[in-house]
Amino acid sequence: xxxxxxxxxxxxxxxxxxxxxxxxxEIYGGMSAIYDYGHYGIxxxxxxxxxxxxxxxxxxxxxxGLDSAIFMAPMTWKASGHVDSFDDPQIDCKKCHARIxxxxxxxxxxxxxxxxxxxxxxxxxxxxKRAGQKICCxxxxxxxxxxxxxxxxxxxxxxxxxxxxxxxxxVVYLRPETCGGIYLEYKNTMDSLHPSLPFGIAQVGKxxxxxxxxxxxxxxxxxxxxxxxxxxxHPDDMKQxxxxxxxxxxxxxxxxxxxxxxxxxxxxxxxxxxxxxxxDIEYDSQFLGGFKEIEGIxxxxxxxxxxxxxxxGVDLSYFDPKTGEKFIxxxxxxxxxxxxxxxxxxxxxxxxxxxxxxxDERLVLHLDPRLAPVxxxxxxxxxxxxxxxxxxxxxxxxxRPLYQIEFDDHGNIGKRYRRQDEIGTPLTITVDFDSLSGxxxxxxxxxTMSQERVSIAKLTDYLREKLGF
Ligand code: ATP
Numbered sequence: 246x247x248x249x250x251x252x253x254x255x256x257x258x259x260x261x262x263x264x265x266x267x268x269x270x271e272i273y274g275g276m277s278a279i280y281d282y283g284h285y286g287i288x289x290x291x292x293x294x295x296x297x298x299x300x301x302x303x304x305x306x307x308x309x310g311l312d313s314a315i316f317m318a319p320m321t322w323k324a325s326g327h328v329d330s331f332d333d334p335q336i337d338c339k340k341c342h343a344r345i346x347x348x349x350x351x352x353x354x355x356x357x358x359x360x361x362x363x364x365x366x367x368x369x370x371x372x373x374k375r376a377g378q379k380i381c382c383x384x385x386x387x388x389x390x391x392x393x394x395x396x397x398x399x400x401x402x403x404x405x406x407x408x409x410x411x412x413x414x415x416v417v418y419l420r421p422e423t424c425g426g427i428y429l430e431y432k433n434t435m436d437s438l439h440p441s442l443p444f445g446i447a448q449v450g451k452x453x454x455x456x457x458x459x460x461x462x463x464x465x466x467x468x469x470x471x472x473x474x475x476x477x478x479h480p481d482d483m484k485q486x487x488x489x490x491x492x493x494x495x496x497x498x499x500x501x502x503x504x505x506x507x508x509x510x511x512x513x514x515x516x517x518x519x520x521x522x523x524x525d526i527e528y529d530s531q532f533l534g535g536f537k538e539i540e541g542i543x544x545x546x547x548x549x550x551x552x553x554x555x556x557x558g559v560d561l562s563y564f565d566p567k568t569g570e571k572f573i574x575x576x577x578x579x580x581x582x583x584x585x586x587x588x589x590x591x592x593x594x595x596x597x598x599x600x601x602x603x604x605d606e607r608l609v610l611h612l613d614p615r616l617a618p619v620x621x622x623x624x625x626x627x628x629x630x631x632x633x634x635x636x637x638x639x640x641x642x643x644x645r646p647l648y649q650i651e652f653d654d655h656g657n658i659g660k661r662y663r664r665q666d667e668i669g670t671p672l673t674i675t676v677d678f679d680s681l682s683g684x685x686x687x688x689x690x691x692x693t694m695s696q697e698r699v700s701i702a703k704l705t706d707y708l709r710e711k712l713g714f
Pocket of ligand 1: 422454456463464465466467469470471538539540541580581582583584585
C-alpha cells in the first residue's frame with residue numbers, strides 16, 4: 246500500500262507544483278474532495294473533453310448536443326429513484342472519526358454488497374466478525390466502528406425556495422448525474438430537431454455527490470464533471486448497438502494512446518431490475534490499489550423515459566412513421582467522469598526515465614499531442630539578447646492562433662526543456678543567432694529529444710505534420 250500511496254501523493258504534489266490541480270479554498274483550510282484546475286490542468290481537461298465531443302458528436306450524424314441546467318425540478322430525482330435510494334453504506338470510526346464505505350471494506354473480504362439493503366450489509370459484517378475476522382478502520386486500524394447506515398449522496402440546496410428549511414418539501418437538488426437533463430430534454434429535442442431513432446444526445450457538465458470517501462484526489466470528488474451520451478433506440482436494436490458502442494468507446498481510449506494492457510472490461514453481474522447489460526471500462530490505477538472504474542456503458546431498458554412520463558404525466562413515447570409502432574424508446578448510455586479520465590491519462594503519461602548517454606534522469610509526460618496542454622514552446626537562446634527575444638516573441642505570436650503556444654526565457658535552455666517535458670509539450674523551438682541571419686530555428690521533440698533545423702517559412706507545415714493536426 247505504501248508504494249501505491251506514494252504514487253498518489255507524487256501525482257497530487259506534481260499537479261499542485263506544476264499548476265495542474267490545486268486543493269480548493271486552500272487559504273481557508275481547504276475543502277475535502279473538491280479541487281480546482283490550474284492553467285495546465287484546465288488545458289489538459291479541455292483537450293480530453295474536446296476529444297470526447299469530437300468523437301461522440303462532431304464526427305457523427307446520429308448524436309446531438311445539449312447543455313442542460315444543474316438545477317432541475319425536484320420531481321426529476323423522485324422519478325429516477327435517486328431521492329429514495331441513491332446512497333452508500335457508511336460506517337464511522339469511533340476512534341479517528343474517519344468515514345468509511347462499508348461496501349469497500351467488505352470487498353476486501355471478497356464480498357459484493359452492491360445494491361443490497363443496509364441490514365444485509367450489517368449482517369455480512371456480523372457474520373465476518375463471528376467467523377473471527379477483524380474489521381478495521383483503514384485510516385487508524387481501530388476495530389471500534391459503528392454499524393453501517395444509509396448515507397444519501399444527494400446534495401441539497403434551497404435555490405428559489407421561500408424558506409431556508411431544507412426538509413424534503415422545500416429542497417432542490419444539485420444534479421447527481423448529467424443524464425437527468427438529457428431525459429427531460431428528450432421531448433424538446435424531438436419536437437425541435439425531429440431526429441429519427443436511433444439517435445443520441447450528449448452532454449458534458451458538472452454533477453454533485455456527497456461522497457463518503459474523500460481521499461482519492463480527482464478520481465472521486467464531491468463536485469465533478471461527467472460526459473454522458475444517451476442513445477435512444479427500439480428495443481430490437483439494443484443488442485447490436487450495445488456491442489457497437491462498447492467497441493467505439495474501447496477504441497477511443499486506444500486512439501489516444503492508451504495501452505490495451507492498462508484497461509479492461511468489468512461485467513456487472515448484479516443489475517438494476519430494468520437493465521439488461523452493464524459493463525465498466527476500468528483503468529489499472531495502481532495509485533488506488535488496482536483496476537478502478539473510469540466509464541460505464543449500460544443498457545437501461547425504457548425505465549428512464551417511462552418513469553419521467555409517469556411522474557410528469559407527459560407522453561414521451563415515439564411514433565415510428567415507417568412501421569406505425571408507438572413505444573417508449575429504450576436507452577443505451579455511455580457515462581464517463583472527466584476528472585477520472587484526467588487522472589488516468591496523467592498517470593499513464595507520467596514517466597521518470599533515464600536520459601540515454603547521461604548519468605541523469607528526467608520527468609516527462611508522454612501525452613498524445615492532442616491532449617498535451619501546450620503544443621509547442623518557443624525560446625530565445627539567450628534572454629539578455631533583445632534581438633533573439635523579439636524574434637522568439639514574434640514567432641510565438643504568429644503560431645498562437647493555430648496552437649496553444651508558450652514563450653519561455655527563464656533559466657538556461659536545459660531547464661526550459663525540463664519544464665516543457667514535465668508538462669508534456671511535444672515540441673520546443675529555439676531561436677538562436679543563426680535564426681537571425683538564416684531564418685531557421687532548432688526544433689526538439691519531447692519523446693526522442695532529437696533536434697533538427699527547420700526553416701521558419703515551413704514551420705507551420707512542420708508542426709502540423711509532427712503534431713498530427
Ligand atoms: P463509483 O462506483 O466509482 O462510485 P459509480 O458507479 O457510482 O462510480 P456512475 O454513477 O456510473 O459511477 O457514474 C458514471 C461515471 O461518472 C463513473 O464511471 C465515473 O467516471 C464518474 N464519477 C462518478 N462519481 C464520481 C465522483 N464522485 N468523482 C468523479 N467522477 C465520478
